[in-house]
Amino acid sequence: xxxxxxGAKEAxxxxxxARGKAEKVLTVFSGRLLVLWGSVYLVMYGGGAMGWAPPWxxxxxxxxxxxxxxxxxxxxxxxxxxxxxxxxxxxxLGFGGLTALTLLAFMLRGTxxxxxxxxxxxxxxxxxxxxxxAMGQRGLVRGxxxxxxxxxxxxxxxxxxxxxxxxxxxxxxxxxxxGRVR
Amino acid sequence: xxxxxxxxxxTRLKIMAYLTGLGADxxxxxxxxxRELELTEGNLSRHLARLEKAGYVRIEKGYxxxxxxxxIRLTGAGRDAxxxxxxxxxxxxxxxxxxxxxxxxxx
Numbered sequence: 001x002x003x004x005x006x007g008a009k010e011a012x013x014x015x016x017x018a019r020g021k022a023e024k025v026l027t028v029f030s031g032r033l034l035v036l037w038g039s040v041y042l043v044m045y046g047g048g049a050m051g052w053a054p055p056w057x058x059x060x061x062x063x064x065x066x067x068x069x070x071x072x073x074x075x076x077x078x079x080x081x082x083x084x085x086x087x088x089x090x091x092x093l094g095f096g097g098l099t100a101l102t103l104l105a106f107m108l109r110g111t112x113x114x115x116x117x118x119x120x121x122x123x124x125x126x127x128x129x130x131x132x133x134a135m136g137q138r139g140l141v142r143g144x145x146x147x148x149x150x151x152x153x154x155x156x157x158x159x160x161x162x163x164x165x166x167x168x169x170x171x172x173x174x175x176x177x178x179g180r181v182r
Numbered sequence: 183x184x185x186x187x188x189x190x191x192x193t194r195l196k197i198m199a200y201l202t203g204l205g206a207d208x209x210x211x212x213x214x215x216x217r218e219l220e221l222t223e224g225n226l227s228r229h230l231a232r233l234e235k236a237g238y239v240r241i242e243k244g245y246x247x248x249x250x251x252x253x254i255r256l257t258g259a260g261r262d263a264x265x266x267x268x269x270x271x272x273x274x275x276x277x278x279x280x281x282x283x284x285x286x287x288x289x
Contacts, residue, residue, distance in 0.1 A: 006192050008274035014192060015199035015268060021218060022203025022210075078246060079214035081253065082205055 026084060026135055029076050031180025033069055034143075034173045037124075040065050041170025049163035066096075087134040095127040114155065114162060121151040121166065143176060185270040186263055188236055193221065194229050198238065198264045201256035209242070212252035230254060238263055 040061055047053030073092070077085060099120055106116050125148035132140030147169050154165040189195055196219050204210060210218075216226050233239040238260030242253045256264075 006190065006195075008271040008278065011190065011192070011195055012268065012271050012275060015195055015271075018196040018199035018219065019203035022200045025204070079211050080204065080208065081210075082208040084205065 025076070025080060026082070026088075027137070027180050029072065030131065030135065030137070030140060031177045032072055034177030035181065036065055036068060036072075036177075038170045038173025038175075038177055042167050042174060043170075045163040045170060046167030049167065084134055088131055091127055091130045091134065095123060098123055114159065117162075117166075118151060118155045122148060125151065139176065143173065146172075184263075184266040185274075186267040188232065189238070189263060189267045191229070193219075193225065194233060195267075197226075197229060197233065198256065198260060201239065201254065202261060202264055204256075206261075207255065209253040209255040211246075212254060215254060233260070236260075236263075 044053055044058055044061060048055065069092075073089065077089070102116075102119055102123070105111075106119075125144045128144030128147065129141050130144075132138065132142075132144060150165050150169055154162045158165070189198055197215070200215065200219060201208070201210065212226070215221075216223060219226070221229075230239060230241060234241050237257060240255050240257050242255075244251055244253065
């Protein structure tokens, strides 16, 4: 059967392409976030360890990355309403709240790095695992667990190499993110 | 398995397939759907109206940040109809590839 010159094979191909385009929406979004935050890790831990990036740069860079993440999330939220999107919003709002509380508690107790970095990175790892599970993306779940293990191992056993390990995780995140965005 | 003439129209098939790809109960904003499928406003409106009339999509109008928005979602009936239609297309493609298969199955 061929209706309006639109054959079965062509119709299946078109349907598959349209469906794939929709399925990529959240994948591309998560890819952009991975590139953004991977770059922050790469610049700050890698550049910091090599003396290129001064410690005061953390605050403005983090603030800019948070603002950009919020803008990206808001744009997706205005275009789509999905159950997964709502779950992602809850996960990252929770992460933001927990990080703010952690920051406040550490400031009041005078706790400095590297303990602060360790705790925040574990929170990031947990948010990545949760996001991966919400989106059904095993790569993101594995990435979150890898960050948690690397963060714990290097913090406990090789503190001198800790910034380099985190910079390496940033590079991995950038590579994984670029793979999703393409 | 049912070949659906309404869904088989190329633009409507793309709309239905795109909505399925978003997942269950997902909604897409009209302008986004228009951009993603590279359609004109009038063309998209016309096809959505036909799909809504058939009960395959639901169109909701509302406001987001004080701006009027139109949200589109696939209904359960629409999802079932698309699945049936795609199954019919696969069967057609299979019999076109192996012309003897349909005859053998009938025997």
